[in-house]
Amino acid sequence: MSVRQAAGTMVFAGISGMPVIDEDGALLGIVTEGDLMHRAEIGTGVRQRAWWLELVASTRELASQYVKEHARKVRDVMTTDVATVTETCSVADIAELLERKRIKRVPVLRDGKVVGVVSRANLIRALVTMAPEMPVDADISDHSIREAIFAAMAEHPWALARENIIVENGTVHLWIRGISEDEAKAVRVAAENAPGVKDVVMHDGPQVV
Incomplete structure (x- = not known):
């Protein structure tokens, strides 16, 4: 051509x-x-x-x-x-490949022949068509929300100590004194993604007991 x-x-x-x-x-x-x-x-x-x-x-x-x-x-x-992938390649592996190779698309092969292409745009469309998020007014207890946040942070080096996370009526309070801006953002995102969370409040000062 x-x-x-x-x-x-x-x-x-x-x-x-x-x-x-x-x-x-x-x-x-x-x-x-x-x-x-x-x-x-x-x-x-x-x-x-x-x-x-x-x-x-x-x-x-x-x-x-x-x-x-x-x-x-x-x-x-x-x-x-x-770089190529096969039809059985997971979406996560494709995303990692696109990022690592700094490319925007990757051909999909079957028995050595091209059967499709997956692009960054396809991954964004997949995000849009995911199942709807749980409504913030879902009836989830504060204890369940707190445990979900702990689980999301588990094994991450930036995780907050248990005493620095308080949940009251669906609002999460995080005490972030002494951590970096990036770490603070990570703990906020972990809290926001927990089912039932209505709001997240960041506290930079010492926690009053």
Whole structure:
């Protein structure tokens, strides 16, 4: 496929990347918006660099840059070092892979052939379609809420001591004196996620007994 055809496919399909396959459906690479950003025909090629940068740049790097800007076929601009997953890969593992590789999408393979693509957008849609959260006015005892917060913090190094968490009528009071801002945010999030919590109040001073 030509680079122009690939660009048109992405635009009209409303996608930012797609796998490149052979006639048998085997994965050859992936082409994304990033691969098509710097093009000579639209004036987005890499600008002339300072002479000293040209000196330190390798011949291989300069040649690769030229190909990205001028090639007419997808095979010359696509990324060939592609991370993949299978259909049985868990959502958690896919999210970890996308984060670790700093990529936005990953092809899904079955018997070596592409059967789909999972993107960051797909993961966000999955979050939207999750079961609705428990209403804050659910009839859950303060004791149950407190125990749920302890369970959420269990084994985390930033967990608050039991005496620093008090629940009254669904409102959680957290005494966070002496911990960092990031740790305070973590304990607040753990409390907010506990079923039945109506509000979370942070106290930075000493607890009055």
